[in-house]
Amino acid sequence: MEKEQETRRMLLKNFDAILDAMHDDLLISDDRGEVLRVSPSFEDVYGIKKEYAIGRTVYDLEEEGFFKPSIIAKVIESGKKRTMPQLTNRDRKVIVTATPVFDEQGKLQLVVSFSRDITELIDLQDQYSQLENKIEQYTETINKLRQQVSLEEGVISHSRTMAGILETIGRVADFDANILFLGPSGVGKTMLAKTVHQHSKRKAGPFIDINCAAIPENLLESELFGYEKGSFTGAGAKGKVGLIELANGGTLLLDEISELPLSLQAKLLKTIQDKVITRIGGTKEIKVDFRLITASNRKLEEFAEQGMFRKDLYYRLNVIQIQIPPLKERKDDIIPLVEHFIAKSNEKYGLHKTFHPRALEALLNYSWPGNVRELSNIVERTAMTSEGNVIRQDALPLEALRHPSAAPAEIDNLTKAVEDFEGNIIRDAYETYGNSVEVGKALGISQATAYRKITKYVKNE
Ligand SMILES: Nc1ncnc2c1ncn2[C@@H]1O[C@H](COP(=O)(O)OP(=O)(O)OP(=O)(O)O)[C@@H](O)[C@H]1O
Ligand SMILES: [Mg+2]
Incomplete structure (x- = not known):
């Protein structure tokens, strides 16, 4: 027995020399989980002083909240090598590997646990995916802009009505007030919305044109507001920027606004009022700054009277109303x-x-x-x-x-x-x-x- 103790002491002494020379975090415990040795950098990652840790058991330390879960406890229990992520008392994310050491009779003697701090790696990964998101956002904006017909196209306005409409547009373009274009299909609502954008102080920003009737109802919310990764079945692994977010700094045209489902009308109203959006599955509010133009070929006011369109939203959209009569x-x-x-x-x-x-x-x-x-x-x-x-x-x-x-x-x-x-x-x-x-x-x-x-x-x- 005494000899055994002596061997152990010798062994640990050698360990100390090795440990002091190491930059990695190492913890050695005996077969009951009592901490025998820790490396100097252990304190930085786990917030436990070497002197405090030695002599205590990993069960004590786990209970005191220094790390969770204790991998050594699991190795003692199973007798097998384990690797797992751990969150430390110092908010560090680490990957720990613990290996059992047996004596000649196959009896557990020591457990050596080795951890690697991956906090920086994870932060880098976060930054990387944020960058990726940004690139995706810019690519989408560029594609969207490319699809749009050249904004320089002339608007023909020989009739007195059209000349009057253009005059109004010229007057209101620079104010950020919401505009509602009404008129039958093909009269030029989209074209005039672009004209507003072109003559506004936002002309260098994007012009995002969304046809609410063209996007299937179950996709509309995610298209408009975007989503965080894995927020619903079928959501992409990377998350997605919503079209409203893409309009940041520019003009957002919501065409065929009468087709927006009531649930999204409520969400849009909040967005208009607070100038923020929350992606689906997300918690943080993202600031968005855009000028809103809506268009409809339906009698939106009647829709609102009949309860098919939120009245409060209608009033918000209807700040400046421009009616475009049919060509005939x-x-x-x-x-x-x-x-x-x-x-x-x-x-x-x-x-x-x-x-x-x-x-x-x-x-x-x-x-x-x-x-x-x-x-x-x-x-x-x-x-x-x-x-x-x-x-x-x-x-x-x-x-x-x-x-x-x-x-x-x-x-x-x-x-x-x-x-x-x-x-x-x-x-x-x-x-x-x-x-x-x-x-x-x-x-x-x-x-x-x-x-x-x-x-x-x-x-x-
Ligand atoms: N006054 C105009 N001068 C020149 N081109 C015009 C004029 N009005 C409309 N157009 C052209 O007619 C086409 C239809 O116009 P636009 O798409 O703006 O109509 P709309 O009212 O938005 O239709 P919808 O209700 O189907 O969305 C476009 O190609 C547009 O460039
Ligand atoms: Mg249109």
Whole structure:
């Protein structure tokens, strides 16, 4: 017994010399968990003075809160080598490995535990993932900006209504007040929202355009507000920046705002009021600074009256309301828009197309249910599909454009309607064939009748 004690003492003495030379944290205990030796750096990581630790058991130290859990206790219990993370009394994160040492009879003698401080590593990892997040945010902003049509496109505003709207925009652009654009689809709400942004002091910041109806309802919240990593099933491993956060420093356009579910309306209201957002699954509030523009082709006020849209939110959005009437109610814009879009198509496709006055007239009298968007599509399509440089009425791609007066809604006097209808046919035929003989043949009437009608409808104008 005495010899055994002596050997042990010798052993520990040698240990001391080795331990003092070490920079790592080491703790040696006997088979009952009593601390025999610790390395000098142990105090820095665990906050336990060497003199205090030696002689106590790891069970005492665990209970006093110096580390949790005690790995040595587990090794004593299992007799096996263990590795595990530990949080120390000094808020250090460490990885500890404890190894049992047995004597020749296989009886546990010592446990040697070795820990490595990974606090800095984890902090670095945090910084790294924050940087990664930032890069992701910038990349997304850049992509978003790239997708958007050039902001320099001119807004055609020949009608008094549109000129007035542009004047209003010019006046309010610089104030940060919320703007609500109302009007049917394709009248130019999105375009005008961009114009506001362009003329505001935020023009160097991003312009983020979100169509609330285009994003599935179950994704809308995470798209708008973002989420922290692992906050819900299906959430990405890295978390995601919300679109509202992306609008920081710039303008946020929420299009088709009437489609925002009531639950998100409450969240948006809070965001507008407090200018902060909280990502899904997150706890910290993130400051966001943006100018809010909303747009809707529904009667938002009626929605609010009927309880389908929060009234308090409606009042917040409706600080400046700009109504854009349908194209048919501002006919003065039609021809300038046609000229604008044909010039664009000519440039884009290297063409030299112009519209025949008769074709222009048809375009002017059409009802344009799809407003400017429809007009722009039709002009571009016709530019590509028509033959020759002059686009005639019969080259227009809609039945209603080729025979405008046939539209029953326009008829209020039968004789005049019949004459309009006949006049269009005669004019088209004369433009195509150029003389009464051919017009007569084409329309199945005598040359004399054709001549009379040409005189009446074409030459008499
Ligand atoms: N006054 C205008 N001058 C030139 N182009 C215009 C004008 N108004 C609209 N446009 C063009 O017409 C198209 C449709 O406009 P925009 O997308 O702004 O309509 P919207 O009202 O936002 O439609 P929606 O309700 O479907 O969102 C766009 O290509 C836009 O550039
Ligand atoms: Mg739009």
